Amino acid sequence: MQYFLQNVINGVQLGSIYALIALGYTMVYGVLRLINFAHGDVFMIGAYVGFYAASAMKLQEQPTLGGALLQLIPVLFLAMVACAVLGLIIERLAYKPLRKAPRLTALITAIGVSLFLENGGQLLFGADPKFFPSVTPQGPKGTIRIGELIISVDQLVLVIAAALLMAVLWYIVSRTRIGKAMRAVSHDADAAALMGINTDNVISFTFGLGAALAGAGGVLFASLTYAKILPLLGVTMGLKAFVAAVVGGIGSIPGAMLGGLLMGLAESFVKGAPAIGPFEPSRWTDAVAFVLLIVVLLVRPAGLIGNAAPEKV
Amino acid sequence: MLSLRRILTVSATLGILLFLSFFLEQRLQAVAFRVVMLSGIAVVMAVSLNLINGFTGQFSIGHAGFQAVGAYAAAALTVYGHNRIFGNLPRSGQLPDTLQGFLLGAPAMICALLAGGLFAAVVGYVVGLPSLRLKGDYLAIVTLGFGEIIRVAVENTEAVGGPRGFTGNIREGIYIPNLTSFFWVYLMVVVVVVVSRNLRFSVQGLQYLSVREDEIAAQAMGVNTTRVKVNAFVLGAFFAGVAGALYAHFEQSVSPTSFGFVRSFDFVTMVVLGGLGSITGSVLAAVVLTALPEILRSSLGAEFNQYRLVAYALLLILLMLVRPQGIFGRGELRLDRLFGRKGGGGPAGRDNVEDQPAATELR
Numbered sequence: 001m002q003y004f005l006q007n008v009i010n011g012v013q014l015g016s017i018y019a020l021i022a023l024g025y026t027m028v029y030g031v032l033r034l035i036n037f038a039h040g041d042v043f044m045i046g047a048y049v050g051f052y053a054a055s056a057m058k059l060q061e062q063p064t065l066g067g068a069l070l071q072l073i074p075v076l077f078l079a080m081v082a083c084a085v086l087g088l089i090i091e092r093l094a095y096k097p098l099r100k101a102p103r104l105t106a107l108i109t110a111i112g113v114s115l116f117l118e119n120g121g122q123l124l125f126g127a128d129p130k131f132f133p134s135v136t137p138q139g140p141k142g143t144i145r146i147g148e149l150i151i152s153v154d155q156l157v158l159v160i161a162a163a164l165l166m167a168v169l170w171y172i173v174s175r176t177r178i179g180k181a182m183r184a185v186s187h188d189a190d191a192a193a194l195m196g197i198n199t200d201n202v203i204s205f206t207f208g209l210g211a212a213l214a215g216a217g218g219v220l221f222a223s224l225t226y227a228k229i230l231p232l233l234g235v236t237m238g239l240k241a242f243v244a245a246v247v248g249g250i251g252s253i254p255g256a257m258l259g260g261l262l263m264g265l266a267e268s269f270v271k272g273a274p275a276i277g278p279f280e281p282s283r284w285t286d287a288v289a290f291v292l293l294i295v296v297l298l299v300r301p302a303g304l305i306g307n308a309a310p311e312k313v
Numbered sequence: 314m315l316s317l318r319r320i321l322t323v324s325a326t327l328g329i330l331l332f333l334s335f336f337l338e339q340r341l342q343a344v345a346f347r348v349v350m351l352s353g354i355a356v357v358m359a360v361s362l363n364l365i366n367g368f369t370g371q372f373s374i375g376h377a378g379f380q381a382v383g384a385y386a387a388a389a390l391t392v393y394g395h396n397r398i399f400g401n402l403p404r405s406g407q408l409p410d411t412l413q414g415f416l417l418g419a420p421a422m423i424c425a426l427l428a429g430g431l432f433a434a435v436v437g438y439v440v441g442l443p444s445l446r447l448k449g450d451y452l453a454i455v456t457l458g459f460g461e462i463i464r465v466a467v468e469n470t471e472a473v474g475g476p477r478g479f480t481g482n483i484r485e486g487i488y489i490p491n492l493t494s495f496f497w498v499y500l501m502v503v504v505v506v507v508v509s510r511n512l513r514f515s516v517q518g519l520q521y522l523s524v525r526e527d528e529i530a531a532q533a534m535g536v537n538t539t540r541v542k543v544n545a546f547v548l549g550a551f552f553a554g555v556a557g558a559l560y561a562h563f564e565q566s567v568s569p570t571s572f573g574f575v576r577s578f579d580f581v582t583m584v585v586l587g588g589l590g591s592i593t594g595s596v597l598a599a600v601v602l603t604a605l606p607e608i609l610r611s612s613l614g615a616e617f618n619q620y621r622l623v624a625y626a627l628l629l630i631l632l633m634l635v636r637p638q639g640i641f642g643r644g645e646l647r648l649d650r651l652f653g654r655k656g657g658g659g660p661a662g663r664d665n666v667e668d669q670p671a672a673t674e675l676r
Contacts, residue, residue: 035450097634104372105637107453108585111374112629115578119622235574239461242454280469287465290458297451298443 002148007272008265013155013225015264016162020217021241022248022256023169024210030186030251031199031206033103037110038090040238041117042083042211046218047229048121049079051130054223059135065153068136072223076161079219080212087211091204099200114234121231129228136224154224165216166257172209173253182206186251240267240289247296249306258304263289326503334496338410344611346495350563352603353498354556359583359599360505360592361552366581367590367643368509368518369545370525371445375456376553376580378463381572382436383429383554384561385473388489390428391421391562392479393472395487398424406481406488406565415494422492425558426501433554434547441546446539460577467569478568493563501559502596505552509592521545525590575622582629588639593646598639 021043028036053075060067094113098106136142142153173179181202184192193199222229240263248259270288273281296303337346362376391399399421408414444455473479481488512518520541523531532538561567583602587594606621
């Protein structure tokens with residue numbers, strides 16, 4: 001039981017990160033019908049911006065919980081703004097000229113942007129990994145024990161921060177004017193334009209919003225799970241998050257959240273599974289996402305929450 | 314049918330390849346010969362990817378994954394089949410560069426090529442069937458993920474070396490033989506180009522094109538679009554597997570990291586640069602993108618490699634913004650036009666229709 005709950009906690013932690021990235025994929029796909037391959041790399045840039053911001057601000061090590069939150073928030077904010085700007089630039093330079101172009105052209109461009117960010121990142125940041133300074137309480141101060149269960153403050157902060165960000169997103173999409181416009185464009189871009197919605201602005205806004213979430217995800221991932229920050233960080237994370245979006249139903253915002261969580265849980269359970277004879281499931285963790293993807297595509301091609309719209313002729 | 318002309322063409326091709334094989338291997342410097350070989354393997358990859366991405370309009374970005382499957386399957390066959398089938402090959406894997414060595418290795422090479430191709434084709438079927446039932450975008454992501462599964466699977470298979478890579482059965486001292494000669498690489502180049510070209514004008518190939526142009530219209534005309542897409546995918550995977558077999562028996566070692574994302578994107582770049590749907594475009598782009606980095610590396614030093622990838626990415630973006638149909642569009646480079654002879658009627662006019670930049674129709 002304790003083992004089970006521990007895996008659930010780890011899974012939710014990883015899943016929140018996947019969900020934050022998956023939201024960006026799903027929103028952009030909703031308004032543009034484009035798989036924005038560069039999205040995972042925006043996540044990577046977010047992690048780097050967070051790292052450099054944290055180094056420049058000389059964050060206090062081993063602070064109290066309140067102190068940790070106070071110093072993480074500006075870092076998070078900075079990375080989100082930087083990534084939103086990056087997202088807007090990418091959209092304006094690479095995708096906007098192709099708005100009327102065939103989808104394949106846009107897809108190849110997205111791959112080009114992704115490769116550019118990865119290799120540009122390698123030139124700019126160097127290929128050796130960077131580590132986020134530990135900015136949260138560690139040791140006994142940094143863990144909460146509930147019976148046998150161990151939850152670190154890092155995990156708690158990460159999950160709560162991700163939940164808050166998603167709540168803000170939900171508010172924007174469902175309760176504001178621009179959110180309404182986003183939903184309209186995603187439903188039918190031409191009709192939305194006829195109703196007087198400036199679709200270009202809405203698409204740009206969607207890109208910025210998605211990129212900001214990815215940036216936040218990057219900072220949370222780097223600062224609270226102590227992952228190595230590498231220029232290729234976004235490749236597998238982005239890919240798995242995209243798979244999460246497809247599993248949940250691409251284009252659906254709750255789908256992305258659900259898919260992300262499921263993906264995190266599945267990976268954490270496989271990672272934590274004991275060996276069965278010579279077969280060690282933990283070594284197959286990286287393949288879980290794609291097996292899940294193929295199964296979902298076979299059984300429910302529209303994803304768990306998505307609904308398949310028939311193609312209009 | 315088997316006409317005299319055809320027999321003559323085939324035997325002349327084989328003869329020329331065989332002659333060049335020994336001529337080049339002795340005359341060229343090792344580095345230059347290596348570039349020639351790697352270009353040939355890249356051509357097989359690019360032209361076979363063009364069948365999927367160019368002809369059928371699907372978007373596969375995990376082609377290197379099939380190369381990996383072919384490479385590992387073929388290498389495992391020649392190494393683990395050594396005792397039972399290929400006992401006459403030297404255990405060290407070093408065949409002499411003579412006609413005798415060539416003949417000694419030929420049966421094993423044919424088996425390896427077939428094994429690599431068939432294995433990759435079967436895997437292609439399994440991967441392609443679920444994803445090709447859906448619209449294009451999903452295939453892209455499934456193929457990308459598939460490459461990842463292959464890597465994890467290989468790293469967990471001790472029989473083929475796991476994460477360290479595979480050079481042979483070290484315990485028994487049997488190594489991957491150097492079966493791949495110029496002859497085999499360029500024979501496969503000829504085969505894949507001829508198959509593509511003939512397909513282009515066959516009923517089957519026209520179905521491929523119809524799926525690319527308008528899937529719904531094709532379906533309405535009675536084309537079984539899923540079957541056509543799976544066919545193209547399996548055929549592409551087969552040749553990628555063949556290229557893998559060539560690669561494994563050329564390098565005499567394979568490692569799970571040599572067929573990653575980056576490699577797959579290289580092939581996509583080649584096909585897109587040459588022009589989606591253009592066979593000659595793919596061939597040319599594959600040769601240029603394989604040879605150019607090698608030449609630049611030898612003149613500019615290893616540091617250049619970092620910039621190469623950034624340059625590739627920018628090239629890809631700019632190309633899409635400026636000339637999305639690629640350098641050749643869908644047209645083919647034709648020798649008779651190149652030298653000013655206007656084809657002399659007959660089949661030359663046949664693909665004129667194709668020459669218009671048609672990329673706006675690409676879906």
